[in-house]
Amino acid sequence: xxxxxxxxxxxxxxxxxxxxxxxxxxxxxxxxxxxxxxxxxxxxxxxxxxxxxxxxxxxxxxxxxxxxxxxxxxxxxxxxxxxxxxxxxxxxxxxxxxxxxxxxxxxxxxxxxxxxxxxxxxxxxxxxxxxxxxxxxxxxxxxxxxxxxxxxxxxxxxxx
Ligand code: FES
Numbered sequence: 001x002x003x004x005x006x007x008x009x010x011x012x013x014x015x016x017x018x019x020x021x022x023x024x025x026x027x028x029x030x031x032x033x034x035x036x037x038x039x040x041x042x043x044x045x046x047x048x049x050x051x052x053x054x055x056x057x058x059x060x061x062x063x064x065x066x067x068x069x070x071x072x073x074x075x076x077x078x079x080x081x082x083x084x085x086x087x088x089x090x091x092x093x094x095x096x097x098x099x100x101x102x103x104x105x106x107x108x109x110x111x112x113x114x115x116x117x118x119x120x121x122x123x124x125x126x127x128x129x130x131x132x133x134x135x136x137x138x139x140x141x142x143x144x145x146x147x148x149x150x151x152x153x154x155x156x157x158x159x160x
Contacts, residue, residue, distance in 0.1 A: 049140050050066065052064075052141050054137055055134060060075055061076065063098075063114050065085075066082075066141070069082075069130075070085050070143065071141060075160070076157060078159065079158050079159040080139060081116070081156060082141045084143075085127075086128065087107065087123060088125050089110055094110070110123035112127050125149065126149055128149070129156055130147065
């Protein structure tokens, strides 16, 4: 009888330690998941500040898709313009068709030039823009603030 008491206590201790360890692991996983959730998503992708690349990565007179931000960077001789890929007509994603040198909406045929002006189709206005900031040669785009516009104006371009 006296020899079994330590065995039972040992089993209890083991189960207690195992349970405590499992709880600690669960708490750690919860903490990591919570921290990831609370980390500003806006800094990592669409809906906030999106890093588009270094200025020199954008050739003059080019249109560049930034997948993570759902926008295009058009670089003109005067600077940079960020165009939301969302069609102002009914919201389809508008691809840049390099062979045409145009944005061409696949849904109802709206066509936009490299600065987002409507050339044809039902779109009521040019592609919306996002504010562009250049910091230490890095291009950042604020995708939280799409800016509808009636026309293209050179003042919409951010110098780079
Ligand atoms: S959604 Fe682009 S033309 Fe209709």
